[in-house]
Amino acid sequence: MKLQLALDRLTKDECMRVLNDAEKEMDIIEIGTGVIKEYGMAIVREISERYPDKTIFADMKTCDAGKHEAQQAFDAGADITSVMAFSADSTIKDMLHAASQTGNRVMVDLLGIHSSDRVNELYKLGVDLVSLHVGKDMQAEGNLFNSDLFSLLNGFDDMEAAVAGGINLDTIAAVAREKPDIVIVGSAITKADNPQKAAAQMKSFIQNS
Numbered sequence: 001m002k003l004q005l006a007l008d009r010l011t012k013d014e015c016m017r018v019l020n021d022a023e024k025e026m027d028i029i030e031i032g033t034g035v036i037k038e039y040g041m042a043i044v045r046e047i048s049e050r051y052p053d054k055t056i057f058a059d060m061k062t063c064d065a066g067k068h069e070a071q072q073a074f075d076a077g078a079d080i081t082s083v084m085a086f087s088a089d090s091t092i093k094d095m096l097h098a099a100s101q102t103g104n105r106v107m108v109d110l111l112g113i114h115s116s117d118r119v120n121e122l123y124k125l126g127v128d129l130v131s132l133h134v135g136k137d138m139q140a141e142g143n144l145f146n147s148d149l150f151s152l153l154n155g156f157d158d159m160e161a162a163v164a165g166g167i168n169l170d171t172i173a174a175v176a177r178e179k180p181d182i183v184i185v186g187s188a189i190t191k192a193d194n195p196q197k198a199a200a201q202m203k204s205f206i207q208n209s
């Protein structure tokens, strides 16, 4: 199980400060969608150059123009980029193709997907990495992580699964019990008084699960 730090809803200085504090605990550094919208591909490039030994995830949340956006992410140094699961199959196929040309990967974000039929279609397209995601606005409506989320992936054991959405020290044990491949944590680390301590606690939970 890997720990992915999501840098979201932060200024560039805040991103760099959190990374500086918590880098040691991270397996994957996520440059969040909002951060990319604010600072462009330049921040993906800067972080990937500053942390060459870390896996870099650019949360592009692409939903169209897949080839172009995947190329943008990989050219900037991302190892993994993301696409929304509702996108056209051709968008997802183009991104998988772009990734296969450069030895990179695509994570398909299952936000809003409730049917395993779509997961099956993604599987047939060759998708091998997905994220179960409770969005920020859904969290605000009281939808928090719940182990039922994982039932969407029943029978798709070949797919690697990440899980994201308001995971904190109170919920990480339940998340880790489901044995996802990647646990994505944003605010519980980035907004903590001591991001390094929070990250270390998260890491120790997932290492001991």
Ligand SMILES: O=C(CO)[C@H](O)[C@H](O)COP(=O)(O)O
Residues within 6 Å of the ligand: 006, 007, 008, 030, 032, 033, 059, 134, 135, 136, 164, 165, 166, 167, 184, 185, 186, 187, 188
């Ligand atoms: O992709 C995201 C938002 O779209 C976030 O990266 C993800 O939700 C993790 O952040 P948090 O732990 O704060 O919910």
